[in-house]
Every structure is written in C-alpha cells, then in structure tokens.
Amino acid sequence: MRLLTLILLLAASGQALAEACLIVPQEASANMSVCQQNRSIPPHIFRAGFCQPRINGRKATISFTEQCPGGAIATCRNAQTPGTLYRQDILYYGSQHALAALRNTCERRNNGVWLGR
Numbered sequence: 001m002r003l004l005t006l007i008l009l010l011a012a013s014g015q016a017l018a019e020a021c022l023i024v025p026q027e028a029s030a031n032m033s034v035c036q037q038n039r040s041i042p043p044h045i046f047r048a049g050f051c052q053p054r055i056n057g058r059k060a061t062i063s064f065t066e067q068c069p070g071g072a073i074a075t076c077r078n079a080q081t082p083g084t085l086y087r088q089d090i091l092y093y094g095s096q097h098a099l100a101a102l103r104n105t106c107e108r109r110n111n112g113v114w115l116g117r
Contacts, residue, residue: 019043020068021051026059031095035068039078039087050081050088074099074116076106 019038038046051062072091079090090112092102099116106112 019046020065021047022063022065022068023051024061024063026061030058032098033093035072035091035093037068037089037091039089041086041088045086046088050086069093074102074114076102076110076112077115079106079110079112082109 020035022033022035024033036046036051038050041050047064051064068089068091072093073096074092076090076092078087080087090106090110092099103114103116106114
C-alpha cells in the first residue's frame, strides 16, 4: 500500500521515477554508446518514444535500468527535447571523436548543460 501511495504522489507531482535506457550500437565499428536518464518524462512516453535509437539506420540494443552506469566521457545535463517540456540527462560513452558536435547539440538545440572531460 505504501508503494502505491508513493507512486501516486510522484505521478501527481510530475516527477518521474528513476529510469534510464542504455543504447549500444550492435556494429563492432560503432565507437559511441548513449544512456538517457529520465528527469521529467512520463515513464510510458520515455520507454515508447524517447528510448528509441535513431542512429542513421544502424541497429542498437536497448537496456532499461534504474540509472545510467558510471564511466561516461561526457554528459548533457537537463537536456530538453525540442518541442516538449520534458527533461533528461544524456550520457556518452566511448570515443571522444564526436564530442564537439555533441556539445553543440546539447547546448544549442537541447538547452542542456555540457559536462565533458
């Protein structure tokens, strides 16, 4: 009963439960994985719409977890998807090759705060 009450309170307050999805490209040549940490997206929308890889036709494996793993090389904190009010943290793992473009997208397109190494 207490768990149900907590879930209802969180839903009523607009706070999302801790949830993340790790997106790992299936191709060996891919050198970047991404994890999206939910901040304010309703869970059903997060799973159905936000955690769907769009990696230029490449296939990827999606794993849902409570939170993103450590070891990210950079983070786009509090990123807002254009056209929505929803927020998430986007963590990047792997090669630092694409970080300049990712930082630009984070700051300009997603109004996020870039935390890079």
